[in-house]
Amino acid sequence: MNKYRIYINENTLFLTDTLPEQSNQLQQLDLQLFDFLTFYKNLDKGSKNQYVLLTEDPKAVYKTIKKNCMLIKAAGGLVRNADNEYLFIFRNKKWDLPKGKVEKGEKMKDAALREVEEECGVKILTIGDKLCKTFHVYEIGNKIVLKKTNWYDMTVKGVPKLIPQKEEGITKAAWFGKDELKPLLENTYLLIFDVLAAGKLF
Template sequence: MAQKYRIYINDNTLFITREIPLQVEKIQQIEVEGFGFENFYKNLKSSKKKNYLLLCKNPEGVFKKIKKELTVIKAAGGLVTNAKNEFLFIFRNKKWDLPKGKVDKGEKVKDAAVREVEEECGVKIDKRGDRVCKTYHVYEMNNEVILKRTSWYHMTVKGSPKLIPQTEEGITEAAWVAPHEIKAKIKNTYPLITDVLKSEQLL
């Protein structure tokens, strides 16, 4: 059984866990009893960057209850390296990001991950490896609260191919980034992306 879940809502993070996570920043605890995600989400609109904590004996049960309140969308993406051990980043919506996109109906998640990377960056994936992690991100679309579950996979390409950003998807730049340059990029990225990189000890 999973010990903890982390849901990203804009610049806010909700932890659902059995024990208080090691945090540098302050964290606000919320009572599990009577907790409703939609009310919590609406109240967040007036909140600036904060961490919230649901401390409970059964994180998986609480998370499943939240999922039932929301519309779940599956997405997949890649942590891609080239022959120089550089990492593939994209620039979209004025932030650095990793390539990812929605899983099509009937499509396998791991296949969607490769397809999205190839479409968004104009590269050919040579090998897809194991899953890096899953991330959860909440946003609003057409007055509906969406929970996007993204599965991230290791991927490699041959050589160091030229990148072609998919401009129709709002990607203005795709770049190979050396490990020592990653810290500069994460100054302008999402907490979710920082966590994917941390899971691979790249930060």
């Protein structure tokens, strides 16, 4: 199944060639009438709705959306220590995973490694394959931004002390076991669930 999942605050827009199983919970949009900028402008940013756009070519629709936005590429990691705990950061009053923007000419994987090490003061031991990619839309000034983030599986040696990068607004960095994630997941972003699912944490 070819699909994209784009998050806009607490709303989700699915671009798919096959209706998801929970399609009764989704509001289906008319492909012929769909215009992303109109959809975005009229969207209640405080709502928590799920929309689906059924199309034979989700990639083509995604490319059209991308043309209407300023694209920012980012990369980050799901980092595991020797005690099978995972690295989370606290920034902008929410729990998150370390990530950051890809610099010009930089490879996504290299950016993921650099950003995790900078944001948390750790040395990454291994970086594996890409777990998944996530998409979310937000505004900077009067520009609509589409952020595409590649996420990678990473490990560190032992259980290193973490040093949160305060100048990046990170107030905490901490290790959590799988059984300690529930309170974090009550105060995180929807796309983090995709990364954790790709990492088989649930």
